[in-house]
Amino acid sequence: MTDIKTMVNPLFLREEELRRGIELLFYAYRDFTAEPDAMLSRLGLGRAHHRVIYFVGRHPEITVTELLRILRITKQSLSRVLGDLVRKGYIVQRQGTRDRRQRLLELTERGRELERQLSENQRRRIARAYREAGAEAVEGFRTVLLGIMDPENRQLLLSAPPERTARAAR
């Protein structure tokens, strides 16, 4: 019988490697969201508001349905958060012209300013990480994260320019 202690076990190494990946994602995400969360709570807002502000800023004229598809929450959940943001003057809605049932969402100047402040820390983090890691590592980072996503969502991020991305999801 082989001595189990001295045996190199590729399955174990593989498992350890995958677990490190799981943890890395957890810790990075935890630290990535901590600062914006703290800023938001001072304004009486939460992470959910940040997500809406972010994606409306990213996809101007996005519709409610498109936003729901990105966030993967119910319209009732979105409604509360979106209502807060409209009431506080961060977002405006106007009727769609192509389809008048749609409400096209856009940041106000005030909304853009908040978005800038909230994402600044996150952009700084990523910028620092990219700079320290180098271009090749950045490419690997992107490739692996895309690989972790559901396959059907990948194209949207790869090809389409950001303003059209959400729309193309239909």
Add this chain to the structure above:
Amino acid sequence: MTDIKTMVNPLFLREEELRRGIELLFYAYRDFTAEPDAMLSRLGLGRAHHRVIYFVGRHPEITVTELLRILRITKQSLSRVLGDLVRKGYIVQRQGTRDRRQRLLELTERGRELERQLSENQRRRIARAYREAGAEAVEGFRTVLLGIMDPENRQLLLSAPPERTARAAR
């Protein structure tokens, strides 16, 4: 005056690049947690339970304080979740020998089985992404995620073997 339309703006490209990073993290995390969440809800558990099960499995004999430091939640929040898991027989606590105030946490056989099931999908995702991306990309992925984390948390993941990691955090 320079024609703004034909000018290549490195600041804009940089911003676009960073935003892609932010989104990639959001989408990957969203898809990464979706399946375990669905499994958990069938058992009357939530993502918070998964995190506890995961880290207790990862760091056997972890103490409550150490777990709190990883999760970054209050002990009152942890208490409810941990209580559920103990009551349902997924986790056992015993008194520490070195310090009898401590409660050392460990998965039961049942807990290990649940952990395995929950993380299976996540490990498969990461394994697939790693395989498709290649070793170099994996290295880049890890480097960038470490760079995104708060600097003071990096060592813990780099050097220490997993069972000691949490303990060393003190």
Add this chain to the structure above:
DNA sequence: ATAATACGTCAGTTATGTTGACACAGTCAC
């Protein structure tokens, strides 16, 4: 002996999500 730590618990609150039901306006297919 006193202070600090590890853990637990009670009570109340907030943020963010869920289901289900219903309404209305506008678009599409026939």
Add this chain to the structure above:
DNA sequence: GTGACTGTGTCAACATAACTGACGTATTAT
């Protein structure tokens, strides 16, 4: 044009996972 479907909003009730603040007990450290 009528009927079906779609986009949006809203009401109500509920679940989960976090929070703050206060207090208690056992144990360890100074």
